[in-house]
Amino acid sequence: MISEKDTICAIATGTGSAGIGIVRLSGPEAIGIAGKLFRGKRRLSELKSYTAAYGHLVRPAGTGREENEEILDEVIALVMRAPHTYTTEDVVELSCHGGPLVMRRVLDVLVCAGARLAEPGEFTKRAYLGGRIDLTEAEAVMDVIAAENERALTASLQQLRGGLRDEVSDLREKILYETAYIESALDDPENYSLEDYADRIGTVLAESKKRIRSLIAGAEEGRMLRQGIRTAIVGRPNAGKSSILNLLLGEERAIVTEIAGTTRDILEEKAILGGVQLVLVDTAGIRETSDTVEKIGVQRAKAAVETADLILLVIDAAEPLSGEDKELLRSISEDTASAEPGNAADEKQGSGQNHAPILVLLNKNDLDTVVSAKDLEQILKENGIGLFGDTDASKRTGRVLEISAATGDGKDRLAEAVQELFFSGKLTDSQEQYILNARHKEALQDALSALSRVSDSVDAGVGEDFYTIDLLAAYEALGRITGETLEDDLADKIFKEFCMGK
Ligand code: GDP
Secondary structure, eight states: OOOTTSOEEEEOSOSSOEEEEEEEEESTTHHHHHHHHEEESSOGGGOOTTEEEEEEEEEOTTSSSSSSOEEEEEEEEEEEOTTSSSSSSOEEEEEEEEOHHHHHHHHHHHHHTTOEEOOTTHHHHHHHHTTSSOHHHHHHHHHHHHOOSHHHHHHHHHHHTTHHHHHHHHHHHHHHHHHHHHHHHHHOTTTSOOTTHHHHHHHHHHHHHHHHHHHHHHHHHHHHHHHOEEEEEEESTTSSHHHHHHHHHTTOTTOEEEEOSSSSOEEEEEEEETTEEEEETTHHHHHOOSOHHHHHOHHHHHHHHHHOSEEEEEEETTSOOOHHHHHHHHHHHHHHHHOOOOOHHHHHHTTOSOOOOEEEEEEOTTSOOOOOHHHHHHHHHHTTOEETTOTTOOSSEEEEEEOOTTTOTTHHHHHHHHHHHHHSSOOOTTSOOOOOOHHHHHHHHHHHHHHHHHHHHHHHTOOTHHHHHHHHHHHHHHHHHHTOSOOTTHHHHHHHTSOTTO
């Protein structure tokens, strides 16, 4: 039976060989257990919090193959006392030599001396259970460790500082206040009036729903920050798709994943552009030169439109626009026309429609060009694609950029456009951005539905006592984000995704 009172231990640093490796202990017996095995000038129990001691870690006599006490390694022991530690418990970190075998043996003796091997994420779980951090911050820890690009890292660090927690807590407080007010007014009508209350709660509901919607919108950004922006490069043969692909990949073409199980294996490659990660989808199709039909890519473009977050349409600006160019644009914009503006059903299902923006790349601008940005902007408009920045923007937006895959001119402009399109510009340190995940999104959608039910009740003119049930449902749903509403196994599920030793 696993107990939260156990003293736990784990290797906190990476697995392979390294100069130094850290073994971490946390729990009521951390200092006692490490102290039994530590030999140095000072005893660990005498050390003040946040002080370190040099010494040796031993296997006690009679516990190993050797009869006498055996020195395992030279170590620095850092003692941190509860409650001001990562886990809020007593913590000891032993810096040993970073070989897998050495650390394994250190772990072994710690377990023999009474510690238990930690579960993945158990240190962070204790920080959560100890009340030092909430679930959003715990998840941010995981995101900081997993961040593959600067933007994801910056956003995770912001979330770790409690930004999302504060926003959600503030929303909950407002909702709770209204619930309490209604209850009080029903109990004590002499002192609390419900006259004109429908107006007041109407304002609160509208504001809260707006804030929740903007958090939900951020969940898409969170996915793109974490996993990268799925980017499709389309264009007619010889427009310069492979050259653009190579320009984007630059030196960073190391990560290649192959997804099997599709009719043709799809090759995905990752590129970092202006601190943002792009996942270039179906790059195998671009590299294929033999299949002309495939290369024209109308079919491919259609498929790409369905799954991509961003479409890069490459046009050879040194040649007059061809029928193929126009056909491609038309096919991409086709489903724009059928896209309905957001409605209540949309709200329940999340973003629903795919409205991936199009960046039209007028390539080969190092040559004499015959196609201008103005021409293309006109064609975009004719196809019902709003220019990015238009206030009456239709669902899909586009922008035209001049670029040269050959010289690299325009790559910076492309990076800026991507930043603007997806993350409202460059992320500054003071700007709040959270990495929302599917769990957050679900809770936010539940909260939004509950608040919409309150709005319906208000509109229908039913009694105020009906409001409170749904207000409380919204309050509870939001509490799931921070962990204040307890759900069975929720914390366990979240912490299982952590790496060992964190
Ligand atoms: P794809 O068929 O769309 O993948 O096009 P490629 O990337 O294979 O490019 C077709 C031809 O155009 C090749 O000969 C490239 O060298 C050339 N090309 C691509 N981009 C540029 C550019 O920016 N400037 C110039 N001058 N040539 C380019």
